[in-house]
Amino acid sequence: MNLQDCRALDAQDPLRALRDLFEIADGTIYLDGNSLGALPRATAARVAEVVTQEWGRDLIRSWNSAGWFEKPRTVGDQIARLIGAAPGTTIATDSTSINLFKVLSAALRISAQRSPGRWRIVSERSNFPTDLYIAEALCKDKGWELVLVEPHEIAEALKDEKLAILMLTHVNYRTGAMHDMAAVTQAAHDAGVLVVWDLAHSAGAVPVDLTGADADFAVGCGYKYLNGGPGAPAFVWVNPRHADQCWQPLAGWWGHDKPFAFTPDYQPAPGIVRYQCGTQPMISLAALECGVATVLAAEPHGGMAALRRKSLALTDLFIALVEERCAGHGLQLVTPREHGQRGSQVCLSRSEGAYAIVQALIARGVIGDYRAGDGAGHPDILRFGFTPLYLGFEDVWHAVEHLRQVLESGEWRRPEFNRQHAVT
Amino acid sequence: MNLQDCRALDAQDPLRALRDLFEIADGTIYLDGNSLGALPRATAARVAEVVTQEWGRDLIRSWNSAGWFEKPRTVGDQIARLIGAAPGTTIATDSTSINLFKVLSAALRISAQRSPGRWRIVSERSNFPTDLYIAEALCKDKGWELVLVEPHEIAEALKDEKLAILMLTHVNYRTGAMHDMAAVTQAAHDAGVLVVWDLAHSAGAVPVDLTGADADFAVGCGYKYLNGGPGAPAFVWVNPRHADQCWQPLAGWWGHDKPFAFTPDYQPAPGIVRYQCGTQPMISLAALECGVATVLAAEPHGGMAALRRKSLALTDLFIALVEERCAGHGLQLVTPREHGQRGSQVCLSRSEGAYAIVQALIARGVIGDYRAGDGAGHPDILRFGFTPLYLGFEDVWHAVEHLRQVLESGEWRRPEFNRQHAVT
Numbered sequence: 001m002n003l004q005d006c007r008a009l010d011a012q013d014p015l016r017a018l019r020d021l022f023e024i025a026d027g028t029i030y031l032d033g034n035s036l037g038a039l040p041r042a043t044a045a046r047v048a049e050v051v052t053q054e055w056g057r058d059l060i061r062s063w064n065s066a067g068w069f070e071k072p073r074t075v076g077d078q079i080a081r082l083i084g085a086a087p088g089t090t091i092a093t094d095s096t097s098i099n100l101f102k103v104l105s106a107a108l109r110i111s112a113q114r115s116p117g118r119w120r121i122v123s124e125r126s127n128f129p130t131d132l133y134i135a136e137a138l139c140k141d142k143g144w145e146l147v148l149v150e151p152h153e154i155a156e157a158l159k160d161e162k163l164a165i166l167m168l169t170h171v172n173y174r175t176g177a178m179h180d181m182a183a184v185t186q187a188a189h190d191a192g193v194l195v196v197w198d199l200a201h202s203a204g205a206v207p208v209d210l211t212g213a214d215a216d217f218a219v220g221c222g223y224k225y226l227n228g229g230p231g232a233p234a235f236v237w238v239n240p241r242h243a244d245q246c247w248q249p250l251a252g253w254w255g256h257d258k259p260f261a262f263t264p265d266y267q268p269a270p271g272i273v274r275y276q277c278g279t280q281p282m283i284s285l286a287a288l289e290c291g292v293a294t295v296l297a298a299e300p301h302g303g304m305a306a307l308r309r310k311s312l313a314l315t316d317l318f319i320a321l322v323e324e325r326c327a328g329h330g331l332q333l334v335t336p337r338e339h340g341q342r343g344s345q346v347c348l349s350r351s352e353g354a355y356a357i358v359q360a361l362i363a364r365g366v367i368g369d370y371r372a373g374d375g376a377g378h379p380d381i382l383r384f385g386f387t388p389l390y391l392g393f394e395d396v397w398h399a400v401e402h403l404r405q406v407l408e409s410g411e412w413r414r415p416e417f418n419r420q421h422a423v424t
Numbered sequence: 425m426n427l428q429d430c431r432a433l434d435a436q437d438p439l440r441a442l443r444d445l446f447e448i449a450d451g452t453i454y455l456d457g458n459s460l461g462a463l464p465r466a467t468a469a470r471v472a473e474v475v476t477q478e479w480g481r482d483l484i485r486s487w488n489s490a491g492w493f494e495k496p497r498t499v500g501d502q503i504a505r506l507i508g509a510a511p512g513t514t515i516a517t518d519s520t521s522i523n524l525f526k527v528l529s530a531a532l533r534i535s536a537q538r539s540p541g542r543w544r545i546v547s548e549r550s551n552f553p554t555d556l557y558i559a560e561a562l563c564k565d566k567g568w569e570l571v572l573v574e575p576h577e578i579a580e581a582l583k584d585e586k587l588a589i590l591m592l593t594h595v596n597y598r599t600g601a602m603h604d605m606a607a608v609t610q611a612a613h614d615a616g617v618l619v620v621w622d623l624a625h626s627a628g629a630v631p632v633d634l635t636g637a638d639a640d641f642a643v644g645c646g647y648k649y650l651n652g653g654p655g656a657p658a659f660v661w662v663n664p665r666h667a668d669q670c671w672q673p674l675a676g677w678w679g680h681d682k683p684f685a686f687t688p689d690y691q692p693a694p695g696i697v698r699y700q701c702g703t704q705p706m707i708s709l710a711a712l713e714c715g716v717a718t719v720l721a722a723e724p725h726g727g728m729a730a731l732r733r734k735s736l737a738l739t740d741l742f743i744a745l746v747e748e749r750c751a752g753h754g755l756q757l758v759t760p761r762e763h764g765q766r767g768s769q770v771c772l773s774r775s776e777g778a779y780a781i782v783q784a785l786i787a788r789g790v791i792g793d794y795r796a797g798d799g800a801g802h803p804d805i806l807r808f809g810f811t812p813l814y815l816g817f818e819d820v821w822h823a824v825e826h827l828r829q830v831l832e833s834g835e836w837r838r839p840e841f842n843r844q845h846a847v848t
């Protein structure tokens with residue numbers, strides 16, 4: 001495989017034209033769409049329209065005329081098409097952490113009603129920390145217990161008769177490893193356990209079928225593969241069989257059955273609407289809608305299945321080129337080689353210099369990121385996300401070539417690449 | 425008082441130039457800044473910069489280089505100057521409902537620790553409903569009781585030895601009536617009760633001194649008098665003596681002491697930072713910063729005290745003109761005449777047609793809003809907010825003249841003004 005081969009793959013790529021939906025600076029190879037998706041070309045004009053026309057000119061009338069009040073539901077329905085959810089079951093709102101609090105609280109209430117003897121939540125030790133923090137705080141409040149396990153220990157953990165809820169992130173943020181959602185959900189249900197899925201690294205990245213897997217609850221992120229912009233609203237999905245079973249604790253007026261009756265008592269709306277809480281940031285929500293539209297733009301070209309094929313081809317190529325061209329530089333592959341276990345990112349580890357190598361690459365325009373290890377079983381990670389909407393095979397070639405040069409030259413040892421920033 | 429007198433008042437107004445900070449369409453008299461503040465002139469360009477430069481060009485680097493990660497704190501510190509809060513005690517984040525859940529939960533925990541026999545929350549029956557819903561859901565979860573009273577019953581309610589928390593909105597959204605924050609807080613503290621203040625209709629509207637009043641907790645809204653745009657992030661303030669006493673339940677990674685250490689266990693940051701939860705919508709937050717800047721722009725002209733003087737002059741004028749020029753049309757003044765009890769809005773009631781009169785005014789470019797009554801003690805309301813930053817005395821004259829014409833002509837009886845919209 002050489003540069004010409006990569007160019008040939010790009011020339012044959014049926015999704016190639018989708019790259020034009022994005023603003024990517026010349027000289028930038030953006031391998032961090034799993035942290036913050038790139039800017040869609042349509043977003044700036046749409047955001048300007050919301051600011052100057054809908055807000056500036058039409059003012060409060062836009063709550064009706066511009067569909068502001070319904071926007072979390074309409075954007076939620078667009079996201080639903082990417083995650084195997086029915087219309088009217090998904091809301092774009094709040095942050096992933098807050099949505100997780102809502103659904104975890106609901107799962108806890110539902111489980112406590114039907115199985116009062118179950119009071120444990122199991123998750124992965126290397127789950128994204130905010131998920132663990134939210135669960136830890138909820139357990140502390142309720143007298144429940146949060147148990148953290150490694151991925152290979154999940155099957156064993158399901159045998160615990162005190163287990164109520166399994167809370168997993170579908171694609172691991174550190175390793176890129178992906179769970180088999182249908183199989184894990186089935187095993188959990190067989191054990192009498194509810195499952196909460198975090199789709200932060202899945203929605204828009206890999207095919208997801210919440211309905212087919214019969215999942216219980218899901219949350220996900222708007223600013224990664226959905227390209228919704230920094231801190232875009234997140235989303236929440238609840239299986240319709242659970243949605244009306246309880247109040248979620250963040251019982252704000254947007255979840256009320258008749259919010260503009262302004263009655264003093266809370267009456268939750270039917271279905272997913274009760275998972276709304278307060279007023280949503282409309283400008284950021286408009287940007288999210290533009291981002292989701294870029295993923296939906298793949299539908300005529302095969303949709304998530306086609307994006308997945310290209311994603312696997314890109315990550316396969318990256319792995320092969322790293323192993324061929326960066327051999328002998330101490331890089332270890334952390335992400336599973338098996339397609340069924342891999343998300344849309346490739347993670348590498350190295351005993352020394354992971355942070356500095358990432359900084360040196362960023363200085364060359366190859367933007368990935370770094371995630372700290374725990375000094376024990378989980379090493380420092382160089383993380384590279386592959387968004388097939390805007391990445392090509394030639395990009396992969398050049399990214400690996402830069403990585404090779406950074407390693408061979410020892411460039412990463414320079415002091416400027418070893419200074420820590422507040423946000424990694 | 426006639427139109428010429430109003431023009432003379434505008435000519436003498438030391439705050440007159442601040443109007444140029446806003447985009448207000450010709451022919452619009454905007455009396456709904458208490459629902460959604462008008463668009464500042466600087467916002468569109470700043471938002472475009474965040475979208476195209478900070479996000480589009482600089483991508484994830486902006487978490488450090490553009491100060492994104494610190495933005496809830498830096499904007500919080502700007503809001504702090506308007507509410508008598510010290511630097512480092514206020515965060516711009518999430519929605520008012522969610523922030524209320526955080527502080528009400530914290531107040532409940534602190535009270536339960538020091539006074540286990542207290543398990544009641546008192547609020548006003550006509551408080552903004554989302555505050556009541558959040559409190560109702562929390563009480564339901566904790567086995568506490570929410571008791572709703574009328575404003576004149578608060579002093580009596582404080583005598584209840586089971587009372588733990590008094591939760592009030594400083595300026596009532598329906599009536600414009602304002603509590604004496606210092607006196608009520610003092611009375612509550614004397615009774616062993618914690619006080620949570622909602623500043624939704626106060627921040628940027630009336631002088632607030634949380635520190636001077638020795639308040640316990642406060643939340644407020646970014647999209648009303650702070651002009652932050654539709655659904656702008658809200659804010660939360662906690663008295664430093666309480667901030668470190670407990671975890672708040674929405675214990676997300678942005679409230680962690682070392683969020684980028686990615687450790688699996690939660691360690692709350694010291695102080696107000698632990699009242700953060702998840703990633704914030706940066707585009708909407710940038711718009712909020714522009715909005716707050718318009719209020720801070722009054723500082724060289726006397727700040728909140730000068731804004732307050734003008735606000736009272738505007739609402740005094742509106743009341744006087746309505747009573748003089750709309751006499752005999754069945755309008756009742758709901759807002760207190762006493763300056764010390766009045767926020768920055770004037771509310772009128774009428775036995776019939778309140779909704780339709782507001783719609784007829786909107787069609788004429790005089791934008792106020794309507795709030796439904798309960799068919800009992802609380803009547804339907806015509807609500808007019810007065811933002812001294814962008815309203816003048818001539819605006820008040822014309823607004824009342826339109827109201828007079830709508831009433832005298834019976835124009836409001838037309839069918840198109842009697843159709844209900846989803847959002848009022």
